[in-house]
Amino acid sequence: xxxxIVFAALxxxxxxxxxxxxxxWLGWAFFDDNSDMPLRVQIHSDGTAAFDGVVWKKFGWExxxxxxxxxxxxxxxxxxxxxPITLTGEFAGGGFAGDLALGEYPGRFELLLAAEPVESLDPxxxxxxxxxxxxxxxxxxxxxxxxxxxxxxxxIRSGEQxxxxxxxxxxxxxxxxxxxxxxVESRLAFERNDNGRVVAVSLDGERGExxxxxxxxxxxxxxxxxxRGLTTQRDDDLPRDGVVLIGGSGWRERRDHIxxxxxxxxxxxxxxxxxxxGFGGSGGSDPSSFDRAARDAVAGAQWLRRQPGVARVxxxxxxxxGWIAPIAVHLDTDAAFAxxxxxxxxxxxxxxxxxxLARMREDGFDEATTQVAERMLEANWAFSRGEGKWENxxxxxxxxxxxxxxxxxxxxxxxxxxxxxxxRLNMHFDPTPYLESLDVPVLVIFGEHDLSxxxxxxxPRLDRLLAAAGNDDVxxxxxxxxxxxxxxxxxxPIHLFRGVGPEGYDxxxxxxxxx
Numbered sequence: 001x002x003x004x005i006v007f008a009a010l011x012x013x014x015x016x017x018x019x020x021x022x023x024x025w026l027g028w029a030f031f032d033d034n035s036d037m038p039l040r041v042q043i044h045s046d047g048t049a050a051f052d053g054v055v056w057k058k059f060g061w062e063x064x065x066x067x068x069x070x071x072x073x074x075x076x077x078x079x080x081x082x083x084p085i086t087l088t089g090e091f092a093g094g095g096f097a098g099d100l101a102l103g104e105y106p107g108r109f110e111l112l113l114a115a116e117p118v119e120s121l122d123p124x125x126x127x128x129x130x131x132x133x134x135x136x137x138x139x140x141x142x143x144x145x146x147x148x149x150x151x152x153x154x155x156i157r158s159g160e161q162x163x164x165x166x167x168x169x170x171x172x173x174x175x176x177x178x179x180x181x182x183x184v185e186s187r188l189a190f191e192r193n194d195n196g197r198v199v200a201v202s203l204d205g206e207r208g209e210x211x212x213x214x215x216x217x218x219x220x221x222x223x224x225x226x227x228r229g230l231t232t233q234r235d236d237d238l239p240r241d242g243v244v245l246i247g248g249s250g251w252r253e254r255r256d257h258i259x260x261x262x263x264x265x266x267x268x269x270x271x272x273x274x275x276x277x278g279f280g281g282s283g284g285s286d287p288s289s290f291d292r293a294a295r296d297a298v299a300g301a302q303w304l305r306r307q308p309g310v311a312r313v314x315x316x317x318x319x320x321x322g323w324i325a326p327i328a329v330h331l332d333t334d335a336a337f338a339x340x341x342x343x344x345x346x347x348x349x350x351x352x353x354x355x356x357l358a359r360m361r362e363d364g365f366d367e368a369t370t371q372v373a374e375r376m377l378e379a380n381w382a383f384s385r386g387e388g389k390w391e392n393x394x395x396x397x398x399x400x401x402x403x404x405x406x407x408x409x410x411x412x413x414x415x416x417x418x419x420x421x422x423x424r425l426n427m428h429f430d431p432t433p434y435l436e437s438l439d440v441p442v443l444v445i446f447g448e449h450d451l452s453x454x455x456x457x458x459x460p461r462l463d464r465l466l467a468a469a470g471n472d473d474v475x476x477x478x479x480x481x482x483x484x485x486x487x488x489x490x491x492x493p494i495h496l497f498r499g500v501g502p503e504g505y506d507x508x509x510x511x512x513x514x515x
Contacts, residue, residue, distance in 0.1 A: 020043050020049075021043065022043045022044060023114055024041075024042055024043075024114040024116075024165075025041040025042075025096060025111040025113055025114070026114055026118060026179060027039045027095075027096075027097075027112050027179065028493060029108070030109070030493065031105050031106070032105065032107055033105060038054055038148075038150070038179060038495070039109055040054055040118065040120075041111060042118075042120060049065075052120050054123070054150055055147075055148040057123060057148070059120045060120070062077070072088050073089060074086060074087070074088045075087040083102065083103040084101070084103060085102050086101045087099075087100050088100075088101075089109070094113055094182070095111060095112050095113070096110070097109065097110040097111070110495070112180060112182050113181070113182065114165070114175075114181035114182070115182055115183050115184050116165075116184060118165045118166065119168065121166045123145065123148070123149025125169045126151070126169045126170070126190075127145060128197075129151060129190050129198055129201075130145050130151060131212050132210065132213065132266050133201045133208035133209065133210050133211075134208050134209050135203070135208045136208070138157075139155055139509070140155075141155055141201070141208060142154045143164070150163055151163070151164040152164065153174060153188070156267065156502075156505050156509065157506045158502055159487075159499050159503050160498050160501075161499035162175065162177070162185065162186070162499075163175070163178055163179050164188065165181060170190045170191075171187075171188070171189050171190075172190075173185075173186065173188070174186045174188070176498075177492075177495065177497060178494060178495055178496070178497050178499065179494070179495030179496075187203075187204060188201055188203050189201065189202045190202075211235055212234075213234060214232070214233055214234070214235045215230050216230060216231050217229075217230050218274075218303070219281075220274075220299055220300055221299065222284075222296040223292070223295055223296070223299070225277055226283050227274050227275065227277060227282040227296060228254075228274060228280065228281035229254040229273050230254050230255075230274075231270055231304070232261045232262065232265040232270070232271045232273070233270040233271065234265060234266070234268065237309060238268075238309070239309050239310075240268050240270050240309060240310065240311060241270070241311055241314065241336065242270045242271075242301070242304040242305065242307070242310040242311075242312070243264055243270070243272070243314050243315065244272045244297050244301045244304065245260060245261065245264070245271055245316050245318075246316065246318065246324045246328070247273075247319075248319030248320045249319065251276065251318075252275070252276055253275045253276070253279055254273045254274050254275050255273070259503075260316070260318065261273055263503075263508075267505070267508060267509055270304065272300050272301075274300060276296075277292075277296060286418075287422035287425060287426075288425070289426060290323050290324050290327060290426050290429050291327060293324045294330075295328075295331065297325070297328040301328070301334075302332075312336035313334070313336055314335060314440070315337075315338050315339070316340075317339070318341040319341065319342050319484065320344075321343075322341065322342065322453075323343070323344060323348070323429060325338050325339075325340060325343075326338065326431060326434035326438050329434075330438075337440050337441045337443070338438065338441075339445075340442065340444045340445070341504060342447060342450055342453045342486070343458070345431060345435060345459075346457070346458065347427065347429055347430055347431070348427045349381045351452075352377075353378075353381070354454050354457055355453070355454065356373070356377065356408065356409045357370055357373060357374060358451050359408065359409075359451050360405075360406065363406070365404075365405075365406075369405060372403040373409045375399075375400075376393075376396040376397055376399065376400040376405065376409070377409070378396075379392055379396040380396075381427065383420075384420065384423035384424055384427045384428070385424075385427075386424070390415045397410065397413055435465035435466060435469070436466075436468045437469055438465075438466060439471050440473075441473040441474075442466065442473065442475070443511045444476040445477050445478075445479065445486065445507055446459055446476070446479070447478070447483050447484055447485075447486050448479060448480045451483060452483075452484040455478055459476065477504070477507045479501075482501060482503075485503070486502075486504045487503055488500055
């Protein structure tokens with residue numbers, strides 16, 4: 001709700017404006033209820049000012065400016081519904097920052113003076129610039145629109161993001177962070193053809209051709225059931241490798257890993273994703289064993305190979321998919337490659353045991369509480385193997401609750417949920433024989449601080465198993481400073497953040513696979 005509030009224009013007297021240099025002032029508002037929104041104020045040389053309500057695409061709304069008894073500058077306005085808005089702050093260090101109140105919602109704000117003027121243009125006038133642009137160095141730039149229309153530039157190689165600040169409907173510049181305008185970092189000029197279609201962008205003089213992504217609904221048959229999904233690819237007819245995307249524990253339907261779909265397709269793959277059996281438009285039932293899930297993926301790969309322009313087909317397994325993809329390669333004699341993102345190299349029980357206890361230690365729980373949790377987990381694994389009684393596990397659960405063990409450590413706590421069926425099918429699956437026979441080119445990416453798939457445990461084990469396979473075409477990367485999602489953390493406010501990082505796609509881009 002708060003992200004759609006309009007700040008009105010600010011009318012400044014000359015004496016007050018002397019404390020705020022003329023130019024474009026950009027920044028962010030942070031409300032105490034954890035909502036936020038961008039701020040843009042235009043200060044003119046004649047001492048007048050206007051606020052660009054970019055979230056509503058409104059400009060030039062009236063407001064008042066005065067100083068309070070403490071000497072702070074107070075900007076006062078109201079929304080179109082009459083809700084009062086007050087910014088109270090000081091000019092210091094080249095910025096204007098302080099407290100903000102939007103009706104009954106308090107917060108804080110920070111505005112920074114832009115290195116160059118930012119034009120007050122309705123984003124609708126340049127919305128057609130959103131798309132993908134190939135770069136001469138092999139990188140791909142994604143230009144996408146925020147919910148309120150402003151464009152954001154993202155490099156797939158670096159993962160860094162920047163807001164595009166307009167000089168015109170085709171010329172823009174970016175600052176050193178997402179919404180930091182204090183320095184010009186890059187300049188972009190978009191090119192249209194004679195029909196007005198956007199065809200290219202020049203980034204600091206380097207021209208990149210535009211392309212878009214195409215999404216096509218598809219279906220294929222696996223073990224007698226029809227599975228439905230989609231293929232994602234660039235909108236050209238060039239031959240390309242296909243990849244079947246096998247998602248993690250959160251994967252249910254075809255677009256659940258849309259970030260990976262778009263990145264892989266932008267890098268030149270034709271990606272097949274699909275609704276898991278029993279979800280979305282797919283037949284069959286859930287839960288499935290890893291073996292059954294792998295057969296589904298192989299059926300998808302066989303369908304993909306029959307499509308025009310698909311040269312070879314491999315698999316990408318993400319997290320839980322890292323158990324399934326090697327099985328699929330084992331079953332598929334035509335598999336061309338495997339990309340494994342944060343893949344476990346032990347059984348799910350061993351992986352979860354280490355992960356949950358590691359998270360407790362990371363969160364500062366003492367060893368006595370951790371030991372209570374460990375005994376509870378051991379009873380969980382025993383019950384899922386059919387070796388323990390429910391009463392034994394239930395007693396350990398109650399003891400763990402009494403000891404203050406956090407919720408994320410517990411598994412199912414009643415005897416008959418669907419989670420137990422999944423656990424009996426998969427929790428004690430051993431990936432060893434499949435990893436020891438993985439003989440296709442393999443790219444593996446781990447996160448240095450992954451608390452779900454502990455890199456210090458799974459990386460050396462994976463090394464040993466792939467070596468046992470005699471596979472000399474294995475590339476393993478550990479991305480520094482990232483966790484299970486391969487994104488970087490930051491304590492900086494959003495407008496000073498540079499982006500989440502490459503998330504492994506710099507490694508995918510640079511990976512050399514044999515033709």
